[in-house]
Amino acid sequence: xxxxxxxxxxxxxxxxxxxxxxxxxxxxxxxxxxxxxxxxxxxxxxxxxxxxxxxxxxxxxxxxxxxxxxxxxxxxxxxxxxxxxxxxxxxxxxxxxxxxxxxxxxxxxxxxxxxxxxxxxxxxxxxxxxxxxxxxxxxxxxxxxxxxxxxxxxxxxxxxxxxxxxxxxxxxxxxxxxxxxxxxxxxxxxxxxxxxxxxxxxxxxxxxxxxxxxxxxxxxxxxxxxxxxxxxxxxxxxxxxxxxxxxxxxxxxxxxxxxxxxxxxxxxxxxxxxxxxxxxxxxxxxxxxxxxxxxxxxxxxxxxxxxxxxxxxxxxxxxxxxxxxx
Amino acid sequence: xxxxxxxxxxxxxxxxxxxxxxxxxxxxxxxxxxxxxxxxxxxxxxxxxxxxxxxxxxxxxxxxxxxxxxxxxxxxxxxxxxxxxxxxxxxxxxxxxxxxxxxxxxxxxxxxxxxxxxxxxxxxxxxxxxxxxxxxxxxxxxxxxxxxxxxxxxxxxxxxxxxxxxxxxxxxxxxxxxxxxxxxxxxxxxxxxxxxxxxxxxxxxxxxxxxxxxxxxxxxxxxxxxxxxxxxxxxxxxxxxxxxxxxxxxxxxxxxxxxxxxxxxxxxxxxxxxxxxxxxxxxxxxxxxxxxxxxxxxxxxxxxxxxxxxxxxxxxxxxxxxxxxxxxxxxxxxxxxxxxxxxxxxxxxxxxxxxxxxxxxxxxxxxxxxxxxxxxxxxxxxxxxxxxxxxxxxxxxxxxxxxxxxxxxxxxxxxxxxxxxxxxxxxxxxxxxxxxxxxxxxxxxxxxxxxxxxxxxxxxxxxxxxxxxxxxxxxxxxxxxxxxxxxxxxxxxxxxxxxxxxxxx
Numbered sequence: 001x002x003x004x005x006x007x008x009x010x011x012x013x014x015x016x017x018x019x020x021x022x023x024x025x026x027x028x029x030x031x032x033x034x035x036x037x038x039x040x041x042x043x044x045x046x047x048x049x050x051x052x053x054x055x056x057x058x059x060x061x062x063x064x065x066x067x068x069x070x071x072x073x074x075x076x077x078x079x080x081x082x083x084x085x086x087x088x089x090x091x092x093x094x095x096x097x098x099x100x101x102x103x104x105x106x107x108x109x110x111x112x113x114x115x116x117x118x119x120x121x122x123x124x125x126x127x128x129x130x131x132x133x134x135x136x137x138x139x140x141x142x143x144x145x146x147x148x149x150x151x152x153x154x155x156x157x158x159x160x161x162x163x164x165x166x167x168x169x170x171x172x173x174x175x176x177x178x179x180x181x182x183x184x185x186x187x188x189x190x191x192x193x194x195x196x197x198x199x200x201x202x203x204x205x206x207x208x209x210x211x212x213x214x215x216x217x218x219x220x221x222x223x224x225x226x227x228x229x230x231x232x233x234x235x236x237x238x239x240x241x242x243x244x245x246x247x248x249x250x251x252x253x254x255x256x257x258x259x260x261x262x263x264x265x266x267x268x269x270x271x272x273x274x275x276x277x278x279x280x281x282x283x284x285x286x287x288x289x290x291x292x293x294x295x296x297x298x299x300x301x302x303x304x305x306x307x308x309x310x311x312x313x314x315x316x317x318x319x320x321x322x323x324x325x326x
Numbered sequence: 327x328x329x330x331x332x333x334x335x336x337x338x339x340x341x342x343x344x345x346x347x348x349x350x351x352x353x354x355x356x357x358x359x360x361x362x363x364x365x366x367x368x369x370x371x372x373x374x375x376x377x378x379x380x381x382x383x384x385x386x387x388x389x390x391x392x393x394x395x396x397x398x399x400x401x402x403x404x405x406x407x408x409x410x411x412x413x414x415x416x417x418x419x420x421x422x423x424x425x426x427x428x429x430x431x432x433x434x435x436x437x438x439x440x441x442x443x444x445x446x447x448x449x450x451x452x453x454x455x456x457x458x459x460x461x462x463x464x465x466x467x468x469x470x471x472x473x474x475x476x477x478x479x480x481x482x483x484x485x486x487x488x489x490x491x492x493x494x495x496x497x498x499x500x501x502x503x504x505x506x507x508x509x510x511x512x513x514x515x516x517x518x519x520x521x522x523x524x525x526x527x528x529x530x531x532x533x534x535x536x537x538x539x540x541x542x543x544x545x546x547x548x549x550x551x552x553x554x555x556x557x558x559x560x561x562x563x564x565x566x567x568x569x570x571x572x573x574x575x576x577x578x579x580x581x582x583x584x585x586x587x588x589x590x591x592x593x594x595x596x597x598x599x600x601x602x603x604x605x606x607x608x609x610x611x612x613x614x615x616x617x618x619x620x621x622x623x624x625x626x627x628x629x630x631x632x633x634x635x636x637x638x639x640x641x642x643x644x645x646x647x648x649x650x651x652x653x654x655x656x657x658x659x660x661x662x663x664x665x666x667x668x669x670x671x672x673x674x675x676x677x678x679x680x681x682x683x684x685x686x687x688x689x690x691x692x693x694x695x696x697x698x699x700x701x702x703x704x705x706x707x708x709x710x711x712x713x714x715x716x717x718x719x720x721x722x723x724x725x726x727x728x729x730x731x732x733x734x735x736x737x738x739x740x741x742x743x744x745x746x747x748x749x750x751x752x753x754x755x756x757x758x759x760x761x762x763x764x765x766x767x768x769x770x771x772x773x774x775x776x777x778x779x780x781x782x783x784x785x786x787x788x789x790x791x792x793x794x795x796x797x798x799x800x801x802x803x804x805x806x807x808x809x810x811x812x813x814x815x816x817x818x819x820x821x822x823x824x825x826x827x828x829x830x831x
Contacts, residue, residue: 191701193693200690204679210638210670211679211690211744212662270681 066229074269114227203270735767
């Protein structure tokens, strides 16, 4: 016991196995999964199948990108899926009056709701899972109220929804939206000071604070991005299904968080990034689509994600930083 | 000559390519006290950790009582009679003193898996009595001072005496750094008492101490054992030269390089500053190029004062004026924008962001100043980082090295260098800037402090020792119970340490 407390160099099991970065293992897992699925069903690697997989992956990937920023801070956002559901309901409500502007309005509202969670967490100094668990309840409840607790089909066609559902030269627009969001976020994280601050606060909040970093602002930013991504995910879901619903995205919470951690982003903060998120998102998608193609019971998916979350977090958590694990 | 109790033979230990120990050989004989000295990063702690099995050597071997031995961990080491008094606190703060002392030695304190509280208490009392300690065995460790905790650590290791037959090896990893003078003397008496049945290895930064307590001193430099001396007849100065491998200047605090305070108008004016429950009514002025030392014991309010000036502790009364402008200091961000910098005493948690590179740590405060428009400029940053790494002589493989891989002194230079990138830096607050550093790194930092003052920076300094405070400062303010209890001009009317201490307590 004494040794565990005083050993200066804590290393995670992952870093011992993989070296410092550890991004190669998620990539290897992804390739292995693709190989497994395509061996049992060679049609998996055809362009039609890959395209449909990309469309299926879109909403999850957006939730993954958003959650990644919060997890990089060492927090977790449990409200993303509920917020995406609420966003879909708002979208259905506002499309008739606002037209395509409804998308912008929903993104703004979702970003504000996310930002509010970040601000509450920063000011009250309570764990983010508590704040966002509260958010999950509130957003789900609001979605139920506003929708009258029922799924709502889109009654007309709207330019922005049609665009999101269409494709150009065989490239589904879902893919373009995902690529645009990923590119924008990657640029922000690399070229703007706030990107560096997300990593600094995640890796060492007190040191960042005492370097003059506005940690409240960084937190608000990360949660706002998470909210905005949830709104875009809602747009893609509505475009795919032509429905809005108070539980439309609810089953995406576990896959989204599984994707972030399976990609190698550590819930202890400061380690990982959007590249890891992309790989994790693809792993989750291959599992989702692959189980269906191979003919497994879809219930297996959640079992796989559940195991994946625990294993991935066990491998990537920096236990030295958390101190006592409870 | 008797066979050594424990022989270290050609020990080598590497961490990811960096060599921590290189071909170190050392013989420990019973009844002997061996001092181990070396700068930070020279491998002292690594060597001790190899001896108790926390690290496994990559080369060489340990021969214990004549048998080549592999020690698998602290518990294994303890069972063989090798105990370590840790530098970092290894006690569990929420348990009682008695439980801590008897932890991991269940045979004496349990029966059938159940604690025998009475026996536990008596055993602990006995071990505490051996070191003439009056600490109550039932006290919670969290209620003890650091000095008292160190004594409990010692008692814990001494409890091995009765569990193991034959001679013990007891390792002390910088035991004196948190002890008061009487506690140190008591510790030394224990070390002398232990001679009768143990061999003691004693690691310390304080060379006079090592010479006082040891028979033989081994000097480590960059992971190698560069010299062994008998303590008798060796002067601390000689040891210092062996340790740093270079001359130590006579003028240790570089007082000849003191900057002359040039400007007539003060740079920073602090008037009747107070923070409720922490300190009150503190006033002083600080000129360009001036070093102001703050003396005081823990709880005197000086730490809170420094943090308040940096916006990390709320100010409830009084004003802070910088270059004629009144400052609103509600967060460290406000202070940074106003031109203040702060090097905290808790280096690992507050001074540096572990897990990130030297580059990122160094630009964290001022990357917006180096940016082109809203975008970060990595090339401009890189130039500034490399420039300061050279100027401050930061020893690191490169700017992309993760900062936790640097030694304490080099990490501290980065924590300080972070502020020097700022074009508008006016005031630097240094909270124990040399804490935990070896003499060589301290000397480097003194040079840096002098240079910065010479360039017109105003410096507010808190330091571990009065000698350092007096040596570096132009003016010293003494604080007691949250109030200023004395002021001295160290140029014209240098106070004695005695004078300062009287005002501090």
